[in-house]
Amino acid sequence: MKIASFNVNSIRARMNIVLEWLDKNQPDILCVQETKVQNDDFPIGAFDGTEYRWIFKGQKSYNGVAIFSRNEITKVKCGFDDEPKDEARLIKAEINGVNIVNTYIPQGYSAESEKFEYKLEWFGRLLKFFEENFQPGEPVIWVGDLNVAPEKIDVYDPANLSGHVCFHPQVRKALENVVRWGFVDVFRMHCHKSGEYTFWDYRRKDSFERNIGWRLDHILATESMAEKCTNCYIDKKIRLKERPSDHVPVIAEFDL
DNA sequence: ATGGTCGGCAACCGA
Numbered sequence: 001m002k003i004a005s006f007n008v009n010s011i012r013a014r015m016n017i018v019l020e021w022l023d024k025n026q027p028d029i030l031c032v033q034e035t036k037v038q039n040d041d042f043p044i045g046a047f048d049g050t051e052y053r054w055i056f057k058g059q060k061s062y063n064g065v066a067i068f069s070r071n072e073i074t075k076v077k078c079g080f081d082d083e084p085k086d087e088a089r090l091i092k093a094e095i096n097g098v099n100i101v102n103t104y105i106p107q108g109y110s111a112e113s114e115k116f117e118y119k120l121e122w123f124g125r126l127l128k129f130f131e132e133n134f135q136p137g138e139p140v141i142w143v144g145d146l147n148v149a150p151e152k153i154d155v156y157d158p159a160n161l162s163g164h165v166c167f168h169p170q171v172r173k174a175l176e177n178v179v180r181w182g183f184v185d186v187f188r189m190h191c192h193k194s195g196e197y198t199f200w201d202y203r204r205k206d207s208f209e210r211n212i213g214w215r216l217d218h219i220l221a222t223e224s225m226a227e228k229c230t231n232c233y234i235d236k237k238i239r240l241k242e243r244p245s246d247h248v249p250v251i252a253e254f255d256l
Numbered sequence: 257a258t259g260g261t262c263g264g265c266a267a268c269c270g271a
Contacts, residue, residue, distance in 0.1 A: 009271085010263050034271085036264065061264055062271095107271060147271095202261040202271085246262075246271080 001254045003029040005143035007247035011035040017241050028070050033104035033145045035064030063088035065102050069095050103144035108165035123174035136182025140222045148175045153194035154215035184226035186219050186252050199247045219252040228254045
């Protein structure tokens with residue numbers, strides 16, 4: 001079973017890239033973030049000719065998550081149970097007996113802002129969500145743009161980025177608290193190299209070519225699932241396309 | 257070097 005996570009930065013702008021990528025890579029499940037489209041305007045017609053089915057939850061302009069799957073999707077839920085639900089940031093489902101949780105975690109703006117407080121709280125609420133919906137012994141795969149680089153090797157300049165909302169000690173701790181519930185970072189299980197990133201800022205000149213990046217997109221699995229993970233890798237080739245997203249897909253393979 | 261680039265949509269927005 002092959003599962004991927006990709007922040008598309010607009011599903012409509014990245015339509016052809018996504019369709020080509022599905023055709024070439026044939027994942028069983030593709031989780032996308034930042035679809036940036038409300039449900040009524042989701043371009044479902046473009047996926048009619050594929051072997052995929054889909055679920056999505058969006059809003060106007062911002063956020064938005066979706067799951068494409070070759071197999072039946074059941075037990076769908078969007079957002080938290082309590083307010084604010086943030087439905088366009090969290091979508092979960094069961095596919096072939098595996099629980100899939102796809103998240104687009106708030107970026108946080110700046111460490112001094114209320115948005116950063118909100119981001120930190122979001123991890124606490126997500127931990128509660130896992131506690132209330134699953135057991136660590138169950139097969140759960142948590143993917144998405146988590147907007148956190150967990151370790152020093154996950155950013156281009158760890159010494160100078162500890163004030164950044166995606167590498168701040170508090171946000172790394174907040175992520176760690178959720179991971180400790182029962183997740184394994186399956187990318188790090190397979191690859192221990194530094195300089196392996198999934199995001200390069202559009203605003204920095206030649207950031208991709210110079211590898212000024214961040215590993216913000218993740219695939220984590222509960223122990224029983226992680227044991228079955230045979231490979232996990234980042235697809236940088238997609239950046240060679242015209243008008244690429246600032247993120248690239250991360251892919252994991254499981255021997256079920 | 258207080259810069260720079262996207263996408264969506266009319267917000268000196270959010271990332």
